[in-house]
Amino acid sequence: AQTVTQSQPEMSVQEAETVTLSCTYDTSESDYYLFWYKQPPSRQMILVIRQEAYKQQNATENRFSVNFQKAAKSFSLKISDSQLGDAAMYFCAFQWGGSNYKLTFGKGTLLTVNP
Amino acid sequence: GAVVSQHPSWVICKSGTSVKIECRSLDFQATTMFWYRQFPKQSLMLMATSNEGSKATYEQGVEKDKFLINHASLTLSTLTVTSAHPEDSSFYICSASAHNEKLFFGSGTQLSVL
Numbered sequence: 758a759q760t761v762t763q764s765q766p767e768m769s770v771q772e773a774e775t776v777t778l779s780c781t782y783d784t785s786e787s788d789y790y791l792f793w794y795k796q797p798p799s800r801q802m803i804l805v806i807r808q809e810a811y812k813q814q815n816a817t818e819n820r821f822s823v824n825f826q827k828a829a830k831s832f833s834l835k836i837s838d839s840q841l842g843d844a845a846m847y848f849c850a851f852q853w854g855g856s857n858y859k860l861t862f863g864k865g866t867l868l869t870v871n872p
Numbered sequence: 873g874a875v876v877s878q879h880p881s882w883v884i885c886k887s888g889t890s891v892k893i894e895c896r897s898l899d900f901q902a903t904t905m906f907w908y909r910q911f912p913k914q915s916l917m918l919m920a921t922s923n924e925g926s927k928a929t930y931e932q933g934v935e936k937d938k939f940l941i942n943h944a945s946l947t948l949s950t951l952t953v954t955s956a957h958p959e960d961s962s963f964y965i966c967s968a969s970a971h972n973e974k975l976f977f978g979s980g981t982q983l984s985v986l
Contacts, residue, residue, distance in 0.1 A: 790973045800910075800963060802977040848915060857923075858973050859906055862915045 759784045759851050763863035770839045771871050777824075778834045778866050780849030789853035791825065792860070793834045797845040805847070808832065836868075844870045874900045876968050878978025885956055886986055893951045893981045895966030901946035902968035906975070907939075910963040922949050956985045 760783045770776035782791070793805040808816045808825050815823050820837045836843055849863040875898040885891050895905055904923050908916040920936075922928040922943035930936045938960075940952040949968070953960055966978040 800965075800980050802916075802965065802967075807973075852973055852975075854973070857904055857921050857929075858969055858975065859918055859921055860916075860967070860975060861918075864915045867913075 759786075759853070759856075759861050761849050761851050761861055761863035763849050763866050765866045766864070767867045767869070769869040769871060770836070772839055772841060774839055775835060775837045776839055776868065778836075778847055778849075778868070780832045780834070780863055782830050782832065782849070782851050784830070784851065784853070786853045786855065789851060791823075791832045792850040792852065793821070793823070793832075794848045794850060794862075795843075795845045796848065796865075802848075806834065839870050841870050841872060844868055874898075874968075874974075874976045876902075876966065876976045876978045878966050878981060880981055881979065882982040882984070884984045884986065887957050888955055890952055890954045891956055891983060893953075893964055893966075893983075895949045895951070895968065895978050897947045897968045897976070900968075900970050900976075902949070902970060903946065904969050905943055905949035906967045906969075907941060907949075907951050908965045908967070910965060910980075912963075916965060919951075953983065956983070958985045961985045 762781045789810045791808045795803045806818045822835045824833045846865045848865045850860045877896045907919045910916050919934045920928045920930045922941045928941035943949040965980040967975045969975045
């Protein structure tokens with residue numbers, strides 16, 4: 758079974774600074790997907806970034822980028838130039854086709870952005 | 873991106889009654905839908921996976937007779953919480969896919985059982 762571990766229950770960052778959220782996972786599969794989702798107080802799940810395991814290049818989406826280390830099974834999220842609107846719960850998630858593409862989530866990291 | 877509509881957004885019911893939550897894919901055919909449950913300040917826990925036209929597959933520990941899932945069409949899945957009790961109070965979220973890695977989430981339903 759796949760597991761996803763987020764070891765930082767809470768993180769804080771100053772506005773305009775950079776913060777990195779950690780995520781590790783465990784799987785015996787070689788072809789899978791990894792995601793970071795943001796859940797603001799509205800509780801709507803918002804996709805932040807997606808990474809295919811077969812791609813060596815780290816995914817980026819504007820101020821959001823990942824450091825994907827497949828051998829180490831690590832998938833961290835870096836948020837640059839943090840904004841007040843980035844404050845939310847962030848979930849790391851694992852997915853593979855052999856399980857019907859269901860998502861397995863980590864426990865989440867609550868990010869606070871200080872003005 | 874694709875839109876998944878979930879309603880109601882919130883519902884309050886008396887203990888012992890049943891509640892139905894709907895999840896609709898508005899602009900694509902969802903061959904697979906997932907139902908998650910989220911307690912306050914916790915992660916999303918998968919309850920069940922439903923494929924159109926077949927019985928849902930429930931995760932270990934989820935009572936299939938209590939949480940009835942129907943996926944009768946390619947655009948609609950329903951979750952019925954039968955004989956609800958206060959411990960069933962939670963935030964329920966659906967997500968849908970067209971049998972690939974792209975999942976789209978509903979906005980969730982807060983269930984409060986008195």
